[in-house]
Amino acid sequence: MTMDRPLALFAALSGAMAVALGAFAAHGAGPQMKSLLTTGAHYQGLHAVFALVCASAGRPALVGIAGWAGAAGGLIFALALSAIAVLDLSAIGVVAPVGGLLMIAGWLILAVAILRPAPHQS
Template sequence: MIALAVLAALSGAIAVGAGAYGAHGVSGEAAEWLRTGAHYQLVHAVAALALLSRPGGAVAGWLFVAGGALFAGTLYAMALGAPRWLGAVTPIGGLGLIAGWVVLAVAALRT
């Protein structure tokens, strides 16, 4: 649980930095990718931290952290000049985020 808490907290820090860079360091499509990635990553970092002691929270938290890293990370990479084909990987991270919410729903039904 400590590793998840540390990674979720670092994920939140990265999201704030990416969002700030998107707001002040770039413009156009790159700024939008940074804002979108930061928004999703920050929401899921906070959710992962909030769920640490809840049923299903650890599994959902790991899905949120991993999915957020993949989703936001590919957007950040493209904003910094990586090839656009990397955007085809972004939905895999999104599936991780969705899976985290499904895990929470199932855990809630079981309690």
């Protein structure tokens, strides 16, 4: 089994960012920012783990695509919510659904990969 190292690295760095974002939400953010930052950190952290599992699966390329979609979606979603909360850029709110769609796509792509028959090994 081989690991998708670039995806695993992206997942690890995304997970670290999610923890930092969550810590800021818990200890440095005002009450109005806290909810947005906590939500972003939650989804980013969840999808960092999702990507790490996909990177470790050693399965077809479709699993890697699922991992990248989920991890990128989590990052985009978290960054959009952070920009709204910290920089007061409410206009960036239109970007958050792109992240959400990528997260959903990652899960659906993974489901397709699981349902596909395994290639025959000789």
